[in-house]
Amino acid sequence: MLGETLSQYLFVVFLSPLFTGIFSKFKSRIESKKGPSIFQPYYDIFKLFRKETLIPEGSGILFRYVPYAAFGVYSLISLIVPVLIPVPVFFTASADFLGGAILFSLAAFLKMSAAMNSGSNFSAMGTSRIISFNFLAEGALITVFFGVSLITATNNPYTTHSFLSTNLLQNFSLVHIFSTLAFFMLFLYETGKIPLQSEGLPELGMIDSGLNFEYSGKLLAINRWTSHMKQYLLGSIFLNVFFVPWGLFSTYPLFLLDFPVMFLKWMLLIFIVIVIETTLAKLRLFKVLDYLATAFTFSVLFLIFSEVIV
Amino acid sequence: MNALIEVLIYPISSFILISAFYLQAQEFVRSMVIGQMIQSALLGFLSFVIGFAESDYDFFILGVLIVVLRAFLVTYMLERRVPREKIHLHEKKVDVAFTFLVNLILVVTAVFLIYFLIFRSIHLVPDIGSSTIFIFPLTLFFQGLFLIASRKTTFAQIIGYVEEENALVLFAMFLLPIPLIIEASVFLDVLALVVVSSIVVIEKFAHEKMEDLVG
Structure with a gap:
């Protein structure tokens, strides 16, 4: 089990920036631009690690240490949800599906607290926007997870994954389609993709950038890295629990096939997101x-249907 | 046959439900008219499906009537009333998030209360199997009511009325034999939706607050 645990953790930590790079590259190519290298997120992280870290005057202890804590939270999430290996690994028993959702919220809360702690007006603006949106996003996330737990009568993502991958017809049930749609919409929101684009410095869209506004050097590198991990984790939950739960292996040496399988699944997800990003306009x-x-x-x-219809 | 019905009826019914949410969120009058056309067409299609499953010609006649009267005639009459130069005619201040949340509260409360209290013992079209199917017409009905209550434009209110009628027909379609309510609703289609609504829309585009103060 140690091999599976390490594979899963190291895969999430070290390969999550790669998917961001591939996404940027493909998107640029579709827009007839040359685009950055697929390893650009790694170059950025290495560059930032070598830069000087500036701590704003008046910032507090949260500002300095939260990036490490958030990295730790995402590390834990990467071991409790089936993002690569479809069977429980070490630390999986530490939380269930809802626990995973709460850990995502905890990381978001920590990052917002740190941004507020920086003392910057721009960060405060970004934070207030996130909070005003998040009340609905968190509600939807928790409702989706409630519904998923109703389908399988358990709150364990591994059980859900196993149930859906063995019962083909369940994947086409109305209940499952609704939950997949809701979770995909949340994925686009949480990762700041168009139509919700939260990256960039224009004042009206400055949400994610607001959180990182005062960060520099090593702390910014860690924050960027956690963003890549968050994107990978959410995307993999979407792929493995909702959208295409098939194709993963759990026993040695077959589990080594999970690497190319996850890679292919991510290519599918990247393709879908790129189609959406290049066809829809950004929402106000x-x-x-x-x-x-x-x-x-x-x-x-979906919650009503799962309880009443099924 | 059971499997076909199960596979088709639930998705079509839920698309009808989703079209109601679409109407609720829509600001532009023309999009609302098109939305109700799609909703009515789906309803007509559902009638054909049930008719096919039950080998009952009544459902086919009903389907044809729904498609002709609602999907085409009502849409045509309403579309004609949208002034050509004002194709972007829309209702101001439609707060989608607020509307959806209120709508959901209504849906959840009403459906669960009414479903658990009243509709346990109704006899259904045999192939549908479960009385849980009533969640669709009930939800649609309350959404129609809420659409009327939450809007000021006459167009939107008429579309809300069509939605309520659709809900009644959907409700009645799941019962055997087809009750009188369907014949009544077809009569209402011709009289109220087509004739009266086209006149009302010309006479009064929107209900403003100030009108209440004028004697």
Whole structure:
């Protein structure tokens, strides 16, 4: 089990920036641009590690240490959800599906607290925006997980994964389609993809960038790295628990095939996201709530269907 | 046959439900009209599916009537009333997040209460199997009501009325034999939706607050 645990953890930590790089490269190619190298996120992280770290005057202890704590939280999540190996590994028993959702919220809360602790007005603005949107996103996330637990009568993501990969027809049930749709909408929101684009410095879209506004050097590198990990974790939960739960192996040496399988699954996800990103326009800031309300509606309908219809 | 019905009826019914949410969130009058056309067409299609499963010609006639009267005639009459130069005619201040949340509260509360209290003992079309199917017409009905209550434009209110009618027909379609309510609703289609609504829309585009104060 040690081999599986280490494979899963190291895969998440070291390969998550690669998927961001591939995504940027493909997107640029579709937009007829040359685009950065697929290893650009690694170059950025290495560059930032060598840079000087500046701590703003008046910032507190949270500002300095939260990036490490957030990295730790995402490390723990990478061991409790089936993001590579479809059977429980070490530390999996530390939390269930809902526990995973709460850990995601904890990491987000820590990052927001750190941003507020920096003493910057821009960071405070980004934080207030995130909080005003997150109440619906968190509600939808928890409702989706409630619904998933109702399908399999357990709150364990591994059981859900195993149930869905062995019962093919369940993947086409109405309940499952609604939950997949709601979770995908949340994935786009949480990773700041168009139509919700939260990256960039224009004032009206400055949400994620607001959190990192005062960070520099090593701390910024760690923050960027945790963002890559978060994207990988959410995307892999979407792929392995909701969208395409098939194709993963658990025994030695077959589990080594999981690496190319996950890679292919991610190519599929990247393709879908790129199609969405290149065909939809960015939503205005105050429309983000409408988008999240729609995701929440889907998740609640899914909850009703899973309880009443099935 | 059972499997086909199960596979088709639930998705179509839920698409009807989703179209109701679409109508609720829509600001533009023309999109709402198109939305109700899709909803009615889905309802007509559902009628054909049930008719096919039950080998009952009544459902086919009903399907044709729904498609002709609601999906085409009502849409045509309403579309004609949208002024050509104002194709972007829309209702201001449609707060989607708020509307959806209120809508969900209504849906969840009403459906669970009514379903568990009242509809346990109704006899259904045999192939549908479970009375849980009533969640769709009930939800649609309350959404239609809420659409009327939450909007000021006459267009939106008429579309809310069509939605309620759709809900009644959907409700009645799951029962055997087809009750009188369907014949009544077809009559209402011709009289109220087509004739009256086209006149009302010309006479009064929106209900403003100030009108309440005028004697």
